[in-house]
Amino acid sequence: xxxxxxCAFCFESLVASFEGRKPLPLPQLEELWTEHVGIxxxxxxxxxxxSTSRAPAISRLLSSxxxxxxxxxxxxxxxxxxxxxxxxxxxxxxxxxxxxRSAVDPNDPYPLFVTWxxxxxxxxxxxxxxxxxxxxxxPLEKGLHEYALTxxxxxHRFPPIASSQLSQLQCCVTLLTNFSSPTRxxxxxxxxxxxxxxxxxxxxxxxxxxxxxxxxxxxxWTKEEALVSLLRKAGWSGRKDEWRxxxxxxxxxxxxxxxxLSYAEFKEWRDAVKxxx
Numbered sequence: 001x002x003x004x005x006x007c008a009f010c011f012e013s014l015v016a017s018f019e020g021r022k023p024l025p026l027p028q029l030e031e032l033w034t035e036h037v038g039i040x041x042x043x044x045x046x047x048x049x050x051s052t053s054r055a056p057a058i059s060r061l062l063s064s065x066x067x068x069x070x071x072x073x074x075x076x077x078x079x080x081x082x083x084x085x086x087x088x089x090x091x092x093x094x095x096x097x098x099x100x101r102s103a104v105d106p107n108d109p110y111p112l113f114v115t116w117x118x119x120x121x122x123x124x125x126x127x128x129x130x131x132x133x134x135x136x137x138x139p140l141e142k143g144l145h146e147y148a149l150t151x152x153x154x155x156h157r158f159p160p161i162a163s164s165q166l167s168q169l170q171c172c173v174t175l176l177t178n179f180s181s182p183t184r185x186x187x188x189x190x191x192x193x194x195x196x197x198x199x200x201x202x203x204x205x206x207x208x209x210x211x212x213x214x215x216x217x218x219x220x221w222t223k224e225e226a227l228v229s230l231l232r233k234a235g236w237s238g239r240k241d242e243w244r245x246x247x248x249x250x251x252x253x254x255x256x257x258x259x260x261l262s263y264a265e266f267k268e269w270r271d272a273v274k275x276x277x
Contacts, residue, residue: 002112002173003104005033007261008269009141010114010148010171017149018163026106026141036269109137111254113212114147115172116161119262126170130155135176135197135210144173169263174212174256182250186227192217194253196226200246202236209234214258 009026016023024032113133117126130151134143148171153160161169176195180188189196192213199208209230216226228240236243243249 001104001257002175002259003030004259004261004265005030006104006140006144006173006175007171007259008033008266009144010173011169011261011263011266013145013148014152014161015166018166023145026144032273033269036272104140106141107139110140110143111135111137111176112140112143112147113174113176113256114144114151115174115212115258116151117170117172117260118165118168119170121168128158129161129165129169130158131212133174133176140175166263170260171263171266172258172260174214174258176254176256178255180251180253182252184250186249186251187223188251189223189253191221191223191226193255195256196230197252197254198227198230198234198249199252200231200234200236200249202238202246205235207234207236212258213254213256 006026009023009029012023012029023029111134113131115131116129118129119126130153132151132155133147138146174195182199186198195211195213195215197208197210199206201207211226211230211233216223219226219229221229228243231238231243231246236246238245
């Protein structure tokens with residue numbers, strides 16, 4: 001399952017591209033993220049007592065990610081941190097629990113999608129800014145990095161994201177699982193549970209498109225409305241009441257829980273890490 005640390009890594013990849021540096025590796029970022037989250041899950045006295053012992057570990061991880069030549073001194077973006085050997089047993093146990101929530105091997109292959117939204121500062125409304133992914137399983141770290149940038153810069157529905165827009169951004173990550181076999185039963189899916197991927201031939205051209213599991217529910221669509229919209233997205237131009245005449249229409253379903261993170265949350269973590277040296 002995707003985690004907020006994965007979203008933070010996407011922000012890290014995007015910010016690093018603007019700053020002309022390499023992003024912090026995903027495993028180290030997850031450690032820093034877990035550490036930061038742990039600060040807020042411990043009681044204030046524990047958090048205060050731990051801050052000094054954590055700083056050297058954080059500094060080492062930051063140092064290893066910082067370029068040695070002309071790059072920005074601002075060196076990262078995601079939430080995870082290493083554990084101090086001097087940590088008390090109870091705190092260490094708590095931190096282990098936190099780590100296990102996002103314990104996904106960065107080399108394990110996953111199909112995935114990265115979505116960028118903008119959040120209005122006036123009313124909090126959300127607008128899509130880019131969404132691209134892959135059904136081909138990729139090593140998690142490689143896939144998140146690649147598609148964070150692809151969704152930000154190469155979704156042709158939108159102009160490339162600019163650094164000036166960072167403060168407005170929200171990142172969403174969905175790791176895809178539980179793929180079904182292709183079926184001609186186009187209604188064999190559940191709104192809010194399944195993502196849907198359709199394929200068909202129209203005027204001699206092979207077409208296809210997908211909606212992630214959250215899309216139909218967020219839009220308030222019925223199954224038929226979602227399918228007609230998806231057919232349009234794929235390039236079908238027939239009348240909406242004629243879609244059932246597509247005799248070669250096939251459906252594949254999959255599952256995946258979307259996790260999101262705002263730039264403000266990412267920056268809070270980043271600033272906290274930087275403040276520790």
